[in-house]
Amino acid sequence: xxxxxxxxxxxxxxxxxxxxxxxxxxxxxxxxxxxxxxxxxxxxxxxxxxxxxxxxxxxxxxxxxxxxxxxxxxxxxxxxxxxxxxxxxxxxxxxxxxxxxxxxxxxxxxxxxxxxxxxxxxxxxxxxxxxxxxxxxxxxxxxxxxxxxxxxxxxxxxxxxxxxxxxxxxxxxxxxxxxxxxxxxxxxxxxxxxxxxxxxxxxxxxxxxxxxxxxxxxxxxxxxxxxxxxxxxxxxxxxxxxxxxxxxxxxxxxxxxxxxxxxxxxxxxxxxx
Ligand code: KIV
Numbered sequence: 001x002x003x004x005x006x007x008x009x010x011x012x013x014x015x016x017x018x019x020x021x022x023x024x025x026x027x028x029x030x031x032x033x034x035x036x037x038x039x040x041x042x043x044x045x046x047x048x049x050x051x052x053x054x055x056x057x058x059x060x061x062x063x064x065x066x067x068x069x070x071x072x073x074x075x076x077x078x079x080x081x082x083x084x085x086x087x088x089x090x091x092x093x094x095x096x097x098x099x100x101x102x103x104x105x106x107x108x109x110x111x112x113x114x115x116x117x118x119x120x121x122x123x124x125x126x127x128x129x130x131x132x133x134x135x136x137x138x139x140x141x142x143x144x145x146x147x148x149x150x151x152x153x154x155x156x157x158x159x160x161x162x163x164x165x166x167x168x169x170x171x172x173x174x175x176x177x178x179x180x181x182x183x184x185x186x187x188x189x190x191x192x193x194x195x196x197x198x199x200x201x202x203x204x205x206x207x208x209x210x211x212x213x214x215x216x217x218x219x220x221x222x223x224x225x226x227x228x229x230x231x232x233x234x235x236x237x238x239x240x241x242x243x244x245x246x247x248x249x250x251x252x253x254x255x256x257x258x259x260x261x262x263x264x265x266x267x268x269x270x271x272x273x
Pocket of ligand 1 (some may be wrong): 031050051052053054055092189191212222223224
């Protein structure tokens with residue numbers, strides 16, 4: 001939404017997310033990191049787009065989400081915001097932008113909102129980051145929580161396996177979700193947790209839960225767009241459903257282009273000035 005006059009009354013807001021939960025309407029979300037993809041995702045009717053810090057893996061080829069910077073997140077988010085007319089646009093706060101304390105977190109949150117124009121931010125963690133989340137909310141910035149597998153803590157977890165399988169971690173996750181709701185978060189992402197636990201959390205809080213690898217009892221679902229489009233065949237977790245095989249389509253198309261250039265078939269007369 002770039003102009004002063006907002007002409008699309010159907011733009012999805014954080015309030016609409018909460019209404020959708022109350023009406024029992026499932027919320028669809030995908031990630032996007034660039035203008036062209038975000039435009040397609042938006043036009044296809046998605047409810048929310050996340051500029052995930054998974055851009056670190058998907059766009060830059062890093063092994064973890066840890067190296068991506070605020071500047072890089074803002075670059076991706078700005079590109080997405082320019083393309084989106086309808087979906088709610090949420091941007092991840094990257095690792096290191098809010099863990100050092102409240103003031104640092106609020107300043108970085110305001111910077112991402114100001115410089116990218118996104119609608120809301122997502123932050124990983126529960127009680128440990130609650131003061132910072134509260135201060136960001138007090139600054140008028142909507143926050144989506146993120147519990148379960150929180151990839152910014154990969155070096156602490158040591159594995160990308162399913163989280164909260166034992167009672168202690170499950171209980172902490174439920175109390176973290178309630179604390180995030182109480183402080184004013186508009187939604188919570190639940191990543192790679194048992195479906196039964198995700199259903200319990202979803203039933204116990206009034207704000208929508210968005211699951212990834214969290215079963216069908218959450219209020220919405222999110223996937224990484226490049227994964228669900230089948231661009232990257234090397235990543236096949238159990239929770240991923242592939243809706244296309246872009247890897248093969250792109251490889252074939254590029255192979256055909258290479259063949260046509262080599263054989264001097266491209267460009268032909270019609271394709272020349
Ligand atoms: O960064 C990301 O893409 C995410 C989703 C997996 C929820 O946080």
